[in-house]
Amino acid sequence: MKIKTALTVFTALILAVFAGMAILLISTSDLLVLEAANLARAGESIRVSKEIKSHLLIYNRNVFLYALHKDPSRLEISKVHQTALVNxxxxxxxxxxxxxxxxxLKEVKEKIADYFRAKDESQNxxxxxxxxxxxxxxxxxxxxSAIDNIIEINASQMRDLVASTSKQNIASGRMVFMLLTIGSLILLSLVIATVSAVTRPLVNLNKLFSHYRTGNDSVLAKSKGVKEIREIANAFNSMTxxxxxxRTDQLRFIASIAHDLRNPINAMxxxxxxxRGLCQGKERGVAEIIFRQAKHLDRLVxxxxxxxxxxAGEMDIELSLQDISSLISDAVELYQTDSGLHKIYFEMPKNPxxxxCDRGRLSQVxxxxxxxxxxxxxxxxxxTIKVREEKTQFVLSITDQGMGVCPxxxxxxxxxxxxxxxxxxTILGIGLGLSxxxxxxxxxxGELRxxxxxxxxxxxYVILPAQISQSEGTNWSAGV
Known part of the structure; x- marks a missing residue:
């Protein structure tokens, strides 16, 4: 899957979840508004019914008191309540x-009208x-009694609305929780998928590139993750x-040339x-220069x-139990006589x-x-050349005061x-001696640092193991 496709799919899922939440919240809000309006209407109906009931009782009482005491104020009070009752x-x-x-309500109006007719008839x-x-x-x-019936039915409606609203709130809460859970799972899946298909492959590629930069050119990238990362991995593998x-062709070519050069160099x-043995004076000096350069070319070859x-994995060494102190001394002595500008300081334990080791190869190093x-x-x-013993190994250090190497x-x-x-x-060489x-x-x-x-x-620093059991044999070979 491509990164663009994956992002589109996950974005669509997230939008769908949030759209569902929005629709649910809007629907719940509309329903709550409607139920709130019904609650308000039922409450207002109960209030009006109670006021009708109150005005009717007060009106009836004042009519009775007026008939009993003929107090004009009672008549005025009854008229006020009658007007309020009508409104x-x-x-x-x-x-x-x-x-x-x-x-x-129609029944209430009829019974109130019957009451007024009965009142008028009783007055005569x-x-x-x-x-x-x-x-x-x-x-x-x-x-x-009819008014109380209206009050009861509205009170019942209010109780039903409160219960319905409570159920709706619970259902909405559950639905929101479910949608949030689904959204969280989708986000978690997105994170896991991103880590699995994007982040982890990219981290692995970065580690791979770091290993490659440090010289480990045998590494191969795993073709995992989204399409773009797999293409990068495949391109890297193809490049390596x-x-x-x-490189193999180059080394074969170099080896072929080196073989061809060895014979004329040996002749030189x-x-x-x-x-050098036949000439004297200036001619001998020229012969000495030719001899040294021929030796230098032979080392390069x-x-x-x-x-x-x-x-090619074909280099073998012949190991045998050796005292390397004489080997090191010979190399130091060779260059003490060869160099005029340099002072060589040599320090080595007296014991064997x-x-x-392979004496010839170690001498080469x-x-x-x-x-x-x-x-x-x-x-x-x-x-400065120093040799010291450290537990089970020998450490040879060669220190110069030269140009140094940048990091x-x-x-x-x-x-x-x-x-x-x-x-x-500035200095001749082809960069093969150290490798x-x-x-x-x-x-x-051992180790070379x-x-x-x-x-x-x-x-x-040349670090070589010092203690090897002689029971392993005195001659054996090892390959790359």
């Missing part, structure tokens, strides 16, 4: 919202005031495969060696061949340094590291054909 009866029509209430009769009051009170009681093929070396063997210390200190200085170059210093920016244009030396030390079960400060010099 309330008119306004009550607007509070009716169903057929049942309409019938009941010869009955005593008490007898008149008793007769018309029956009509009042009948009208009040092409680079690996190009042998010829210059003979000339050897490095090329070693690199090709290492990359026994370990399993020593020569390479010491020659580099001299070569990358073009202004001269002290080269950006330091992490790639052991890669084949890598040259530092500070020296690639070959590190592989040789690793085949010995470097510490360097630009402009102050470098220290290379």
């Amino acid at each position: 309330l009866m008119v306004s009550s029509d607007q509070l009716v919202d169903n057929e049942k209430e309409s019938v009941m 009769s010869d009955l005593s005031p008490v007898e008149k009051y008793s007769k018309i009170s029956e009509k009042v009681d009948s009208a009040i 495969e092409r680079l690996e093929k190009s 070396s042998m010829g210059s060696h003979l000339l 050897g490095d090329l061949l070693d690199t090709a063997r290492i990359e 340094l026994i370990c399993m 020593m020569n390479n590291l010491i020659s580099n210390a001299i070569k990358y200190s073009p202004k001269g200085g002290t080269v 950006d170059d330091l992490k790639n210093i052991f890669k084949p054909f890598h040259r530092s920016k500070a020296s690639k244009h 070959t030396s590190r592989r040789i030390i690793e085949l010995h079960g 470097v510490e360097s400060t630009l402009g102050k010099g470098s220290t290379f």
Whole structure:
């Protein structure tokens, strides 16, 4: 799935959830408004009915008192309540919202009208005031009973509306909770899907690129995640495969050339060696220069061949139990006599340094590291070589006071054909010695490390295991 498609789907789901919540809230709000209006109408109907009931009772009482005492104030009071009663009866029509209430209100009006007719008839009769009051009170009681029925039905409606509103609130709350839960699950799914399909593959790709930058060019990206990330992973894998093929072709080409160069270089070396013995004076000096350059070319060709063997997994070493103290001393002595600008300080324990090693290959590493210390200190200085024992290993350090290496170059210093920016244009070399030396030390079960400060010099550390059981044999080989 593409990122755009995934985002569209999840956005649509989120919008659908929120749209459902909005519709539910609007519907609930409309229903609550309607129920609130019905509650208000029922409450108003109850209030009006109670006022009608109150005015009717007060009116009937004042009519009786007027008939009993002939007090004009009672007559005025009764007229006020009669007017209020008439007005309330008119306004009550607007509070009716169903057929049942309409019938009941009509009954109330008829019974009140019967009451007024009975009152008027009793006034023209010869009955005593008490007898008149008793007769018309029956009509009042009948009208009040009808009014109480209206009050009861509206009170019942209010109770039903309150119960319905409560149920609706509970249902709405549950629906909102359900929609929020669904939305949360969708968001959680979006987060999980994003982590699984986008974030994690991107983090893995970033780690992969970091490993690749540090020289681990055998890594391959896993084709996981959304389409765009899978395309990036596949493109990276295709790129590494092409680079690996190009590198393999390059090394094969270099190995072929190196083989072709070895014979003429050997001839030059042998010829210059003979000339050194036959010539005198200036001619001998020229022969010496030719001999040294032939040896230098031979080392370069050897490095090329070693690199090709290492990359092809074909480099073998012959390990045997050796005292490496003499090997180190020979290398130091060689360069003490060879360098005029540099002072070599050498420190090593007097006791034998026994370990399993390939003497020739280890000598190659020593020569390479010491020659580099001299070569990358073009202004001269002290080269310090120390050997110390640390528990089960020997640590050989070679320190120079030369150009040093910047941090950006330091992490790639052991890669084949890598040259530092500070020296690639001023010092001859092809950048194979350190990569070959590190592989040789690793085949010995050791480690080659470097510490360097630009402009102050470098220290290379060769760490070799010191205690290996002799029962394992004295001669065996190891491959890359």
